[in-house]
Amino acid sequence: LQAQPAMQKAGAPSGTLAATHTRNASFRRVERRKSHITTQSEAVADTSLLEVHILACPDPLPDFVGFKFLTYSPGYHNPDDGPFRGTGLEVRRETHCAFEQHPDPNLTDLLRARFIGETISVPDNAASEVLACIGTRFVNERFYRIDRARKCLQLLGGCDVDAETTDPHPPEWKKAPLAAAVGGWQWHVHPKGDLQHALNSNNTVLRCVNFKSGDVVRTGDPTKSMSFYFARPREIRESEDAAASRQIPAAFDVPVCQELLPQTVDSTEHRFKEMQTYFDERNTFRSPSDAGAVEVGFRAKFTAVSQVEPHTERFWGAIELDLVWPITKQEVSDYVAHPHRDLWVPESFSPPELAIVNGSTGHGTEPFSETWDPVRIKVTADRQVVASRRLHAKGDWHEPFELFSYPFDSQPLKAVLRSMRPTHLSTINFVPLSGNGALPEVRDTEWRAAGSATQCEFIPDPEPDEETENHTSARDPIGTLQITVIAVVQRHYMVHMYRVVLVMGFLSLMAVASLCDDPQVTCMDRLSMLVTLLLATCTYSLVVGSSLPNLGYLTWIDKFVLGVFGYIGLVTAEVVALEWTDLGGEAGTLATWVNIGVWCFFMLVASSISIFWTLPTERRKANVPTFGLPAGSPEQAQKTTIEFGI
Numbered sequence: 085l086q087a088q089p090a091m092q093k094a095g096a097p098s099g100t101l102a103a104t105h106t107r108n109a110s111f112r113r114v115e116r117r118k119s120h121i122t123t124q125s126e127a128v129a130d131t132s133l134l135e136v137h138i139l140a141c142p143d144p145l146p147d148f149v150g151f152k153f154l155t156y157s158p159g160y161h162n163p164d165d166g167p168f169r170g171t172g173l174e175v176r177r178e179t180h181c182a183f184e185q186h187p188d189p190n191l192t193d194l195l196r197a198r199f200i201g202e203t204i205s206v207p208d209n210a211a212s213e214v215l216a217c218i219g220t221r222f223v224n225e226r227f228y229r230i231d232r233a234r235k236c237l238q239l240l241g242g243c244d245v246d247a248e249t250t251d252p253h254p255p256e257w258k259k260a261p262l263a264a265a266v267g268g269w270q271w272h273v274h275p276k277g278d279l280q281h282a283l284n285s286n287n288t289v290l291r292c293v294n295f296k297s298g299d300v301v302r303t304g305d306p307t308k309s310m311s312f313y314f315a316r317p318r319e320i321r322e323s324e325d326a327a328a329s330r331q332i333p334a335a336f337d338v339p340v341c342q343e344l345l346p347q348t349v350d351s352t353e354h355r356f357k358e359m360q361t362y363f364d365e366r367n368t369f370r371s372p373s374d375a376g377a378v379e380v381g382f383r384a385k386f387t388a389v390s391q392v393e394p395h396t397e398r399f400w401g402a403i404e405l406d407l408v409w410p411i412t413k414q415e416v417s418d419y420v421a422h423p424h425r426d427l428w429v430p431e432s433f434s435p436p437e438l439a440i441v442n443g444s445t446g447h448g449t450e451p452f453s454e455t456w457d458p459v460r461i462k463v464t465a466d467r468q469v470v471a472s473r474r475l476h477a478k479g480d481w482h483e484p485f486e487l488f489s490y491p492f493d494s495q496p497l498k499a500v501l502r503s504m505r506p507t508h509l510s511t512i513n514f515v516p517l518s519g520n521g522a523l524p525e526v527r528d529t530e531w532r533a534a535g536s537a538t539q540c541e542f543i544p545d546p547e548p549d550e551e552t553e554n555h556t557s558a559r560d561p562i563g564t565l566q567i568t569v570i571a572v573v574q575r576h577y578m579v580h581m582y583r584v585v586l587v588m589g590f591l592s593l594m595a596v597a598s599l600c601d602d603p604q605v606t607c608m609d610r611l612s613m614l615v616t617l618l619l620a621t622c623t624y625s626l627v628v629g630s631s632l633p634n635l636g637y638l639t640w641i642d643k644f645v646l647g648v649f650g651y652i653g654l655v656t657a658e659v660v661a662l663e664w665t666d667l668g669g670e671a672g673t674l675a676t677w678v679n680i681g682v683w684c685f686f687m688l689v690a691s692s693i694s695i696f697w698t699l700p701t702e703r704r705k706a707n708v709p710t711f712g713l714p715a716g717s718p719e720q721a722q723k724t725t726i727e728f729g730i
Contacts, residue, residue, distance in 0.1 A: 141230060141283065145183035145195075148290045150313035151356045152176045155365055156207065166253040169214050170207025177202040180226070180290070180313060188267045193230040196269060198223065199242065203251060213253060222254030227271045228281070237290075239279035241271035281313075286423035288315045305372075307413040312420055314355050355420075362416050366467045370410035377510055378433050381408040381470075382712070383517040384538040386524035386571040388478075389497060392531050394485045395633045398444040401524075402478035403499050403569050407435045408517065411461070411471045419461055426458040430471055434459075435512070436503035436565060444480040452479035475501075487632060489698045490639040491580035494534060494705040499569040506545055510560045514540040514567075514713040521710065524571045535572035535706030540565065540713045565713065572706045585644060585690075588624055591617055592648045593683055595655040599662075599676045607663040614656045621648050640698060647686055655679055 154174040161168050179200040186194040202221040206214050223245040228237040242257040260272040278296040283289070290313040294300065299308035370378075384405040391400040415430045422428040443452050457474040464470055483497050516538060523533040544563040595617055598610040625645045632639065638646075658675050665671075 141232060141235060142287045143185070145197075146287065146315040146317065147179060147181040148313035149177065149179045149316045150290075150311055151204070151360065152178055152201075152311055153360060153363070167211035167213040170210030172207035172209075174206045175204040177204055178311075178313070179316075186267055186269065191267045193232070194266065194269065195228040195230060195237065197226050197228065198245075199226045201251075201254075217251050217253060220251040221249065222251040223248040224257055225271070227269060235283045237281035237283075239274075239277070239281065241273040243271055284421040284423050288423060289313070289421040290315070291417065291421055305413070307417050310417060312359050312417075359420065361463055362420070362461065362469060363413075364463070364467070367463060368468050369413040369416070372412045372414065372432065377513040378409055379513045379515055380435050381515050381517040382406065382538065382540065382567060383408075383519050384567065384569040385520065385522045385536060386497070386499070386569060388525045388527060389531075389533070389571055389573065390527035391480075392495070392497070392528050392573065394487065396444075396446070396448075397484055397633070398446075398449065398480045398482050399497055400450060400479070401481050401497060401499060401571070402476070405438070405475040405477075405501065405567065405569070406472060406517070407474075408470050408472045409433065409435060410468060413469075415471075416461060416469055419459075428459055430459065435473070436505055436507055438475065438501040438565075438567065439504050440477060440479075441500040441502045441566075442482045442498065444482040449480040452477060477501075485633075487635060487639050488637065489702050490632065490641055491575055491577040491584075492640060492694060492698045492702050494572055494574045494702040495531075496705060496708060497571045497573060501567045501569070502543075503565040505564075506562045507565055508560055508562050509542055512565070512713075514565065516540070516710045516712045526573055528573075529576075531573040531575055533571065534574040534703075535570075535708055537570045537708035537710045539568045539570065539709070539711055541568070542566075542713050570708050572708060574702070574706070580641070584624060584628055584641065588621060588645065588648050589687060591621055591624075592651045592686075593680075595652045596676055596679045596683070598655060598659055599672050599679065601672050607659060610659045611656065614652060614659065617652055618649070621645065621652065640694070644690055647690065651683060651686060654682070 152175070154176070156169055156171050156174065158171045160171075179202075180197050181200065182198040184196045185192060186196070200221055200223050203217045203219065206218060224242045225245060226242040227240045229240055230237060241260065241263055244254070244257050257272040257274070260274050263271055263273045276296065277294050279292055279294050282291045282293075284291075292311040292313065293306045294309045295306070297309035300306055382405065384403060386401050386403050388402045389399060391398075393399065411430050412432060415432065418431070419425065419428050440452055440454060453476075455476045457476070459471050459473050461469065461471055477499070481497065481499055483495070485493075485495055487493055520538040521536055523536055526533045542561075542563055543566055544561045595614055598613045628641055628645065658679070662672060662675065
């Protein structure tokens with residue numbers, strides 16, 4: 085077993101293919117030695133030279149089942165391969181089973197296994213002989229050498245098993261040259277192929293690459309010729325064989341009770357469909373050589389809002405944040421072969437971790453619950469393979485309320501998330517996805533949802549540390565990313581109109597009654613009535629103030645209450661003036677009509693300001709823009725709205 089330097093001595097290509105072995109540590113090529121097999125003592129000596137940990141291989145190996153998708157392009161047909169196989173997709177089910185170790189103790193690294201290939205489907209325009217192959221299978225024996233240092237199997241060759249083959253045109257090993265016998269085992273060597281099989285850490289996925297494939301040699305990308313085989317419990321195969329061989333006497337013509345058979349779980353079919361979805365020929369992947377900015381799509385929203393408390397300037401909210409970014413084909417391969425997908429993270433790029441900035445603290449606040457879902461892979465509508473991750477966060481958020489227009493106010497409630505580590509502006513491009521404008525569920529009787537948005541901003545670091553100072557320039561600043569999730573809620577103002585404005589309007593109008601012409605009513609009686617109205621108005625103002633925090637400015641309702649006080653004060657001044665000037669009769673009647681006119685004018689002005697100024701101004705707060713962060717200079721990182729579907 086030899087490493088990369090020995091490969092180059094043996095004549096391996098030193099260009100892109102050699103670079104491929106260096107990049108992909110999980111799938112390094114192992115060259116054949118001059119001898120066909122290595123003794124156990126020689127293997128130990130070779131692995132000691134490699135200075136790597138010897139990874140244990142399972143004994144015995146499980147069955148490995150996979151689907152092979154062959155695509156035949158128009159004009160391709162090699163007569164040596166048999167009849168015309170059509171143009172399009174051909175699907176084969178391939179099973180590696182019954183692994184057997186060589187009985188010679190000096191040849192323990194030599195394995196023999198049974199290979200079963202079944203034709204599932206062929207292109208519709210294939211020759212009739214090929215169409216007849218559907219449902220047939222070809223069986224052969226394959227021989228492997230174990231590379232325990234890298235936990236790989238190197239295919240040495242194979243032998244046909246004609247007795248069990250039903251395919252009329254199977255791939256035949258007998259056409260290849262015959263190797264020398266090793267310990268009684270002999271096989272046909274395939275000179276055109278160099279197949280390496282690598283096991284993942286928990287022996288559940290077997291990846292196969294033909295390093296002599298033209299696409300691999302030309303591009304240096306092993307995923308161009310990569311197949312996946314998933315471990316299948318042997319108990320399933322044994323139970324299927326037992327059920328197929330079980331015979332029921334005709335005299336006892338009863339169905340077989342399935343519950344009496346061994347219960348096993350086979351998840352390979354689901355994973356095969358998953359693989360076909362990931363590696364569809366129409367899919368696109370991010371190029372590993374792409375050194376530009378990675379485009380990260382984001383979608384965020386408040387799923388629920390409740391307990392909006394202006395007194396404490398906080399509210400309870402639950403948010404969901406989705407991050408989506410393209411990945412390479414090699415990363416998809418690593419994801420499929422990873423033993424614990426919940427722990428898998430792409431190697432080349434991952435979006436920065438985000439932390440909550442405006443969490444509320446103090447007595448009675450709910451502690452934050454912040455959970456990141458595992459990274460998942462999916463295929464978008466435009467056939468791009470992307471990775472996605474979702475953040476769930478809920479708790480009490482701090483928000484300074486704007487109450488100038490109370491009770492017509494609209495409040496933008498914000499959840500601010502900021503990256504934990506500094507990032508260069510040129511390395512990432514945050515783009516909003518469709519769905520950022522979904523309205524949240526507001527669980528509060530005083531408020532309703534009016535709008536939502538998500539905004540991404542870049543905050544330059546004013547004082548970079550020594551490590552990043554040398555890499556920071558005016559064209560490529562370093563700083564933190566900030567994502568702000570906004571939910572705009574509007575107050576139900578009509579209840580305040582009925583309870584406060586309408587009642588106080590009638591109280592102020594009742595002040596006009598103090599000017600009624602009655603010779604038995606004295607000035608003090610009239611003043612007593614007006615003072616009573618002032619006390620009632622003052623009481624209502626205290627009720628209104630109890631629903632608001634201590635503010636350094638006047639709200640709309642405060643101004644209206646002051647107007648009511650001023651109107652009652654005006655009537656009080658008129659009563660005193662009429663008493664001092666000893667005017668009555670027509671003067672009192674004139675003052676009454678003037679006061680009614682002033683009251684109507686006051687209510688008209690208050691209504692006009694509310695309808696034509698305050699309400700439109702507050703409603704415009706719901707039109708919050710959604711914008712991302714275009715990569716490039718700070719001048720280019722302007723607020724733009726970008727929408728595209730995924």
